[in-house]
Amino acid sequence: MSFFLPLAHALVARKDLPIPAWLFAWGASIVLIVSFFALSAAWRKPRLEEERWRPLDERFSRALLGMPLQVLLGAIGVFLLGFSIYAGLSGTEAPDRNFALTFLFVTAWLGFPLFSVIFGDVFRPFNPWRAVGRLIGGAFTLVAGQRPAHLEYPERLGRWPAAVTLLAVVWLEVVYGASGGVAVGLSPDTAGMAALIYSLFTLMMMALFGVEKWCERGEVFSVYFGMFSQLGSFGVKDGRLGRRMPLTASTHWATVPGSAAVVIASIATTSFDGAQEGALQDAIVQTFEWFADAGLSLTTSLRLADTIFMLICFVGVGLVYLIGVRGMGTVRGAPPLSQLRSGFAHTLIPIAFAYLVAHYFSLFVFQEQAQFTYLLSDPLGTATTDLFGTASGGIDFKLLSANAIWYVQVGALVIGHVLGLTLAHDRAVSYWGDYRQAARSQYWMLAVMVAFTCFGLYLLSSGNG
Amino acid sequence: MNSNTTRVVAGIVIVVVAVVLFVVLRDDGESASEKSDQATAPAGSTNTADNTVTKPEITTIVIKNGKPVGGIAELSYNEGEQVRFKVDSDVSDEVHMHGYDIMKDVEAGGSVTFDFPATIEGIFEAELEDRGEQILELTVNP
Numbered sequence: 001m002s003f004f005l006p007l008a009h010a011l012v013a014r015k016d017l018p019i020p021a022w023l024f025a026w027g028a029s030i031v032l033i034v035s036f037f038a039l040s041a042a043w044r045k046p047r048l049e050e051e052r053w054r055p056l057d058e059r060f061s062r063a064l065l066g067m068p069l070q071v072l073l074g075a076i077g078v079f080l081l082g083f084s085i086y087a088g089l090s091g092t093e094a095p096d097r098n099f100a101l102t103f104l105f106v107t108a109w110l111g112f113p114l115f116s117v118i119f120g121d122v123f124r125p126f127n128p129w130r131a132v133g134r135l136i137g138g139a140f141t142l143v144a145g146q147r148p149a150h151l152e153y154p155e156r157l158g159r160w161p162a163a164v165t166l167l168a169v170v171w172l173e174v175v176y177g178a179s180g181g182v183a184v185g186l187s188p189d190t191a192g193m194a195a196l197i198y199s200l201f202t203l204m205m206m207a208l209f210g211v212e213k214w215c216e217r218g219e220v221f222s223v224y225f226g227m228f229s230q231l232g233s234f235g236v237k238d239g240r241l242g243r244r245m246p247l248t249a250s251t252h253w254a255t256v257p258g259s260a261a262v263v264i265a266s267i268a269t270t271s272f273d274g275a276q277e278g279a280l281q282d283a284i285v286q287t288f289e290w291f292a293d294a295g296l297s298l299t300t301s302l303r304l305a306d307t308i309f310m311l312i313c314f315v316g317v318g319l320v321y322l323i324g325v326r327g328m329g330t331v332r333g334a335p336p337l338s339q340l341r342s343g344f345a346h347t348l349i350p351i352a353f354a355y356l357v358a359h360y361f362s363l364f365v366f367q368e369q370a371q372f373t374y375l376l377s378d379p380l381g382t383a384t385t386d387l388f389g390t391a392s393g394g395i396d397f398k399l400l401s402a403n404a405i406w407y408v409q410v411g412a413l414v415i416g417h418v419l420g421l422t423l424a425h426d427r428a429v430s431y432w433g434d435y436r437q438a439a440r441s442q443y444w445m446l447a448v449m450v451a452f453t454c455f456g457l458y459l460l461s462s463g464n465g
Numbered sequence: 466m467n468s469n470t471t472r473v474v475a476g477i478v479i480v481v482v483a484v485v486l487f488v489v490l491r492d493d494g495e496s497a498s499e500k501s502d503q504a505t506a507p508a509g510s511t512n513t514a515d516n517t518v519t520k521p522e523i524t525t526i527v528i529k530n531g532k533p534v535g536g537i538a539e540l541s542y543n544e545g546e547q548v549r550f551k552v553d554s555d556v557s558d559e560v561h562m563h564g565y566d567i568m569k570d571v572e573a574g575g576s577v578t579f580d581f582p583a584t585i586e587g588i589f590e591a592e593l594e595d596r597g598e599q600i601l602e603l604t605v606n607p
Contacts, residue, residue: 013563013564013589013590014563014564014585014587014588014589015587015588016587016588017586017587017588017604017606017607025484025485026485029481029484029485032477032481033477033478033481033482036474036477036478037474037478394566397564397585397587398584398585401586401607402586402587402606402607403607
């Protein structure tokens with residue numbers, strides 16, 4: 001099937017082995033045990049609604065949030081984006097030898113979710129568009145003697161622009177890039193051009209609605225990485241760094257409209273990437289052949305078929321969640337559906353993160369070796385530069401055994417499941433007040449979570465692209 | 466109510482644990498027999514069977530017009546076994562075994578043989594590098 005080469009494939013030329021049947025059964029059983037245990041032994045008063053915020057020492061805040069470091073990190077962000085665009089447009093067209101693809105789609109796209117969970121919203125200071133936007137805004141204020149005026153952001157839109165752009169980014173990566181018949185994947189040239197177009201678009205939106213407003217609502221990377229930072233302990237409040245109980249920040253994240261769409265898009269796109277070479281492959285091939293028979297070119301047919309199935313994944317994941325919400329709405333004392341819909345969206349964030357780890361953990365570990373050896377020393381892939389003396393380095397595929405990868409994959413899904421249940425139970429106790437009704441409502445969310453986790457396990461067992 | 470719930474949960478836990486144990490134990494038996502199957506009958510085609518008394522069979526991937534005849538070949542080994550395959554090609558290209566990073570040139574009408582130990586677990590592809598045409602999917606199980 002040389003038609004089907006998603007980006008991961010084009011970069012690493014190695015796929016994970018499907019998890020064996022016994023591990024699948026074992027993982028699913030643990031999920032069920034944990035779920036029933038959670039229902040019987042859970043707490044009766046909400047514990048995660050309060051952040052229990054404790055500021056860190058003033059000196060940390062001054063050093064890390066002070067102007068000099070912010071300017072430096074912003075400059076680094078702008079440099080790395082600019083360099084990626086340059087490498088993409090003028091470097092080699094071999095995807096695995098060009099700095100741009102690995103940096104944009106592996107180091108940044110997969111690295112920031114990980115570091116956001118551990119250290120908080122680390123993307124914010126590095127965000128190149130925010131840095132440029134603030135610089136332009138500052139210059140404007142200096143010249144015009146007044147702060148730039150912005151349009152009122154239509155709050156009804158909420159985070160929907162970010163959700164749509166999230167689908168577009170992954171579409172570019174795994175649908176557009178899987179160009180028919182040629183084992184190339186996304187070309188560095190296209191990635192560079194896409195980054196350039198996105199930069200112009202983002203700066204325009206920032207000019208219209210204001211830098212911070214657009215970062216909170218529409219700038220997909222800020223919203224997406226920021227979502228994962230809600231799970232961890234570290235955050236910034238009123239200009240001060242501080243610690244909070246893990247998970248607690250996420251309980252207030254989804255109050256903005258469209259937030260549920262962002263987390264659902266994340267789960268759906270990861271599922272699609274995992275399923276296109278396994279669970280969904282036959283269906284995609286059939287649709288592809290149908291389009292090809294209808295006279296479309298091979299590339300167009302493949303992209304159309306992939307696009308359709310990616311959207312089906314989005315709608316499917318969304319429907320499962322909405323059914324859970326509907327079900328909870330039938331339990332006596334339930335708040336209105338609209339409140340339930342946004343009120344439980346954050347419980348899917350741990351699941352989205354677990355999906356990311358399960359599907360991209362090995363790709364990240366292997367490809368980062370390339371990032372810090374030959375891609376660092378020979379970023380354009382011309383074989384003529386050796387900046388740091390590591391150009392001849394390579395990827396050591398023996399670093400991770402198949403067993404190690406399997407245990408990380410299944411472990412991530414199980415832990416994500418437990419954290420999702422924890423958040424859902426806590427929210428239910430807070431909404432219903434009455435413990436028994438809350439527990440009854442949670443049969444529904446339990447079904448949703450078990451569905452997602454077992455679907456994730458199933459994807460891993462049926463061949464993971 | 467509470468002690469009832471606990472009892473129900475305990476019951477479910479026991480049932481599930483029993484199921485798990487059953488699946489795990491049964492599967493261990495299966496995979497052990499699979500291994501011995503593969504050890505007695507090495508992966509490969511039968512087209513060279515008559516002259517392989519001492520040498521193990523070797524799979525031949527035939528390339529016609531720059532594409533593998535019969536689609537992408539699939540080979541599966543356990544870690545530690547010896548991977549052997551031959552490429553007969555009607556085009557000149559470079560055969561690249563990804564992951565193991567072994568490259569061998571092949572001339573039009575010529576053939577090239579790969580013979581290396583399966584040391585890295587995972588699923589890998591071999592392709593005709595210049596054409597970007599995948600010819601083999603190699604699976605190495607732990």
